[in-house]
Amino acid sequence: MTAADEIEMAILNKAMSEDKWFEAKAVIDRHPKVLDVDFGASRGGTPLHIAAKFGHVGIVEELVRLVKPEYLEIFDYYGYTPLATTATHTGSIPIAICMIHKNRTALAIPAQRPWQIPVTLALFCGHNKLGRYLYSVTPLEVLKPEDDSVVGPEFLRTCLRIGEFDVALHLLQRCPELLFAKDADRNSTIANIALSLPHSLHKSQLPFLKRWAYHYIKIPSTTTTGHFCVDIQQEGEGSRAGHQGMKEIYKMKLQHAQAAEILNLVCQNLMLLPDDNKNVIRTALNFAAEQENAEFVLRVTKANPELISLVTNVHTSFPVFFRTVVECRKAAVFSLFRGFRFKIMAAATAAEETTNNLLHAAASLAPDSYLSRISGAALQMQRELQWFKAVESVVDPGYRLHQNKKGLIPLEYFKENHKELRAQGEKWMKETASSCSVVGILIVTIMFAAAITVLGGNNQNSGYPMFMKEKLFKVFLISDALSLFSSTTSVLVFLGILTSRYAEEDFLYSLPTKLIIGLSTLFLSIATMMISFSATIMIMLHDNSSRLWVTLPLTMLASVPITVFVLLQFPLLVKVLFSTYGPSIFKKKVEEWP
Incomplete structure (x- = not known):
């Protein structure tokens, strides 16, 4: 490209960034080759990328009329198509509609990574309205987990993380096999559900008046039965409420109801499981333990009683599940297993490779994220003792004198791990x-x-x-x-x-x-x-x-x-x-x- 061409391209880019179509059109008329597919690909970007980045709907519409459909499949320097650029930068629905009408293939073209199709990018970047629209027009075949595709699982993981539960529920009802499909990190959708739903299965600690409003607000049945609405603002009591607080409570209750439906859908697909899928559930249960998602553990094991062996099998699960529950101080999950009618804690006390039993795990120091929620080192030390005593009450008496690899019984191991916290508690108390x-x-x-x-x-x-x-x-x-x-x-x-x-x-x-x-x-x-x-x-x-x-x-x-x-x-x-x-x-x- 000559120096004169470079100057003309600079003028074109400036005109489009300033939403001046007539000036941009004049440059295009003088240099029509700027709209050639090969020219745009060789430069690592097209005028359409620039117009999409700045969100100028009028210029995008004019450019789309002038170019071939293949023009919307060109990648810029960063690996994004014009539609992907819209999804990441402006979130403009009119621009997306214009591009999709020209070339629907752009909906399935990924960006830098194989799973970064426009609908996932839009939701990931916070453009929820655009994401909901793109989902409504994206073919289901694009999201199906065929040939180990991670596109659908990654899209679901994004929906779960940002709270678009109705979209996730709608897709899972259309394609239940996505529950066991794995994302780019090799985590199943069920595992991502276990990670994402703990705070959405129950109402938060609300003041009395808000709890009362939460109880009496009615959720339309269509919002919890797989119904999908492109507009993020659902019709109903929440959208009509004039007070912002009521809208927040309505949205909270709606998300809770949708999360419960997702969990119901999970349970409905757990009756007959091959061994590979059982491993998927084992991982999901471990994630649920990390997030203290007791309801997930309870509902899953109720849906298929055979799955309880996944966390009570000493040789495969104690080093992961019970160690996570006890060492990370997940009281809700621990209380759940204390309530089981059959005695599983005796099995869980079996030693692992380091000869630490369950009581040794309770004697370890809690994570900082747990202790930081408790005021004062003395109260932290008290909570640690309460936890140790609770675990001690469910193990067989003989394990209280069991020595680990260091030759320490659980109580001695507790004292060794809590020396610094005990000293801090003494200082705080004094x-x-x-x-x-x-x-x-x-x-x-x-x-x-x-x-x-x-x-x-x-x-x-x-x-x-x-x-x-x-x-x-x-x-x-x-x-x-x-x-x-x-x-x-x-x-x-x-x-x-x-x-x-x-x-x-x-x-x-x-x-x-x-x-x-x-x-x-x-x-x-x-x-x-x-x-x-x-x-x-x-x-x-x-x-x-x-x-x-x-x-x-x-x-x-x-x-x-x-x-x-x-x-x-x-x-x-x-x-x-x-x-x-x-x-x-x-x-x-x-x-x-x-």
């Missing part, structure tokens, strides 16, 4: 106790001084306090005594925390209980101290005409320390109380396998 002790000692000093310094002095004749007959004086005495006794108790309890031995077992009940008592008595001492102060002020101003105007602001100010303590320390008290004496992290009542 720092908390020291800080609270300072406040407690200060309150003890103040309230003891207030008790021995009688308000208003004593009667010289009787020796009794001057305000002995005042009701507010009795309030002062009672609140002062309560504050003194409770603050003294809190100081002693915190002293007990500082002098504890800090053995691993102490983090289970002993130390948390002391912290609960210390924080509770400290809160009581602060509250009663403020009551005592308010009573004192009211007694001093009992004959003052401006008593109300003085005592009311002072009483309100007296509530500030209580409020500050509640905001800063009360959440900690609730967390410790809930973690120690609240509901177990393991469900006692779980749905049993029949």
Whole structure:
């Protein structure tokens, strides 16, 4: 290409990027070869690629009229056809319609990788409306898993990841064999369902009003029975709702219903399985364990009871499934297996190659992603002990003394793996106790001084306090005594925390209980101290005409320390109380396998 040609091409590109068709057409008239198929392929891109990238519908329509259908099959420098460029850049449906009418073959031409057909690219890049339209016009044969094609499985994986469950459900109902087909990473669609559906099978933790709205919002039956609508905005209560929150709840409930239908479809195709497909289910169950998708495990094993052997077979599954459940602290799945009527945990305790049994797996340190959700190293240590004790309760007693390759029984292995966390828990507990002790000692000093310094002095004749007959004086005495006794108790309890031995077992009940008592008595001492102060002020101003105007602001100010303590320390008290004496992290009542 000559220098003059390069200049003309630069003018053409600039005109198309600025949506100036007449200037672009003038260049094309002077150099018609720019629209030749061979010319565009040799340059690694065509004017149509540029127009598609900028989303200029008018220019695209004019160019499509001038070119041959093969022109839409040319790859640019990055390996994209004009339709693929539209799918990745602008997501323009009118441009896509124009190109497809010219050449429908472009729907099946992949981009850089064999599975990157336009419909998958559009959804992957966030152009959901275009993706839904392209799916409606893409031939089913393109997505079928023939000759080990990964196009369909990759498309389904993309749909599951971005929450387009109705599209995935519609395709799976049309082509159920895709359930066992594998994507580019050699993961089956069922495995991707196990990975993608955990958070879409149940409603999230919503406030009361939103839970009420979630319960009463009606989902059209067509949205959960394989019906597919090109427009991403479904008709119904969700689209009519004016409030954005209602739309979100409607969308959430719709996704939950569609996810449940996908799981139903999986279960319907698990009755008769060859050995190869059983291996697919085994992998899917392992993925479900990683994601704590207990419902997937339960429904799949109920659909085909023979599949339960895939996770209870000691020689093939313990190193993967049970180790994943126990080491990654998947409480919901663990609770499910505790609820099975037959004893599988005894089998699961069998040793693997490193001679670690199930209790050794429980003695390992939990992943950081799990521990980071728990506040404070002491509570993390407590949760680790709770998990270890729960697993210990289901294994045979003999396995508690079983030694691994290092010669350690499970409890010793637990202590070895939790040395650093135990030290961090001790530091956290001591720092908390020291800080609270300072406040407690200060309150003890103040309230003891207030008790021995009688308000208003004593009667010289009787020796009794001057305000002995005042009701507010009795309030002062009672609140002062309560504050003194409770603050003294809190100081002693915190002293007990500082002098504890800090053995691993102490983090289970002993130390948390002391912290609960210390924080509770400290809160009581602060509250009663403020009551005592308010009573004192009211007694001093009992004959003052401006008593109300003085005592009311002072009483309100007296509530500030209580409020500050509640905001800063009360959440900690609730967390410790809930973690120690609240509901177990393991469900006692779980749905049993029949």
